[in-house]
Amino acid sequence: MGEGNRSSARWWTLTLVAMAQLLVVLDGTIVNIALPSADADLGLGETNRHWVITAYLLTFGGLLLIGGRVSSAIGHRRAFVIGLVGFAVPSLIGGLAWSAEILIAARALQGAFAALLAPAALSLLSVAFTDPRERGRAFGVFAAVGAAGSAIGLLLGGALTDFASWRWCLYINVPIAVLVAIGATMIPRIPAVKLTGRLDVFGALLSAGGIAAIVIGISQLDSPNTSVPLVASLIAGGLVLLVGFVFVERAAADPILPLTIIKNSARAGSFISITLMFLAMFGFYLFMSYYMQSELHYSPLNAGLVLLIHAVAALVGSMVIAGRLLGRVSPATLVVTGLLAAAAGLTFLTFLDAQSTHVLLIYLVPAMILTGLGMGLVITPTASTATEGVAIHDIGAASATYNASQQLGAAIGVALLNTVAVISSNAYQTTSAAGDAAAAIHGYTTALAISVGILVAAAILAGILLRRKAHTPEGHAVAETEPHPLNEMNMVRLPPA
16 A cells, blocks of 8 residues: 555544544533433432433443453454444433433443443554654644543533433434444454453453442532441442552453553653543533533523633644644643643632622633643643553553543542532531522532642642653653554555455
């Protein structure tokens, strides 16, 4: 195949990967803005409403590591197609949901298939683009979709809820997933990686169980019947399971998370940075959705249009700024700047109260611009660094770990910050006899203030850890101009009919 055809194959891969990434990220937030309508229809309740979001994020994050290893074992292109088709089925079920339980179960099943789809997509992209300049542009596009996709989900969710029904926030996935799956048959095949031992099912169960226990424990804190011993047991048990997971991975012949991936400080810095960024930002999406609709009385569509500012800023941050600068300035510079910009954006919102005026121009617009730019600046370099210099048989695991970091941060963020908001709101209303609106806003601003502190701490850690260049697990630096062996071996050959 000529160079032109190889280039076309790479950019076709990018197009499909970007669409799949949009599908996965968009579904993390598209129901946020439709949640009040779904709540009214199905009776979710204040303490259970976040499970429509958390169920998706929890199964997504909890199963990503095994998804990455399965993707390598069966071939990334095949895993990509299976993930897409599997994602479409629970989307249809969720749209047809007749009870809160069915909706939450469908969202959990969506997350399970997304756990196979996401690492397969990032692996395909990492294998296709190895030239430093093309890699920067490709990962800029990938990051733009990841950074803007959450806000686009809120806009699309608002439009669908206003003009159709909240159920279309789930139905819309079906045609997109099917079309991308058909297009994926044109992606050049990447051979499966032969496992040298049994699939690490025990490690997968330990990681998924540990993450689930921690998130469920945190989410129980705002329950009116909270049991402190139960919460403490869940969180402590989750930590014990994760410690056990580390020991199991050290001994496994084919671990779902080779520890050499996270021992490198640059990659570890990328994982930590993206985890804490998503932890802070998913609480932001939830609170802004409810604040604009419940307190400012915006329609779902108008609330989505405000969040479109965030999406556009994310596109600028990832494609125009980070995509062009990646490789010219250090990843640490981009990531630290992005985290601090997002922290500054959330700081604006901490000054909101029930008497605030000119909210759109004084508070919301600056916050949307800064948080959007911040996300774009963080996702591009962290996605590239997380997979750069990784041995070919571990690239699926590295991709899965990066995606797992995002979803773990998002799941914990929604559960933790929603808990903080509810507790703070109730305490404020009890001690000051404030009205419902003032108490709710106080809860939002308290949780957002904690998010600011988390982002600042993340910036400090990123500045320390990302100063080193990523290396291969064997310790040999990978030259940025060195072509990836699969780029020549597989990306130049169309699959047999």
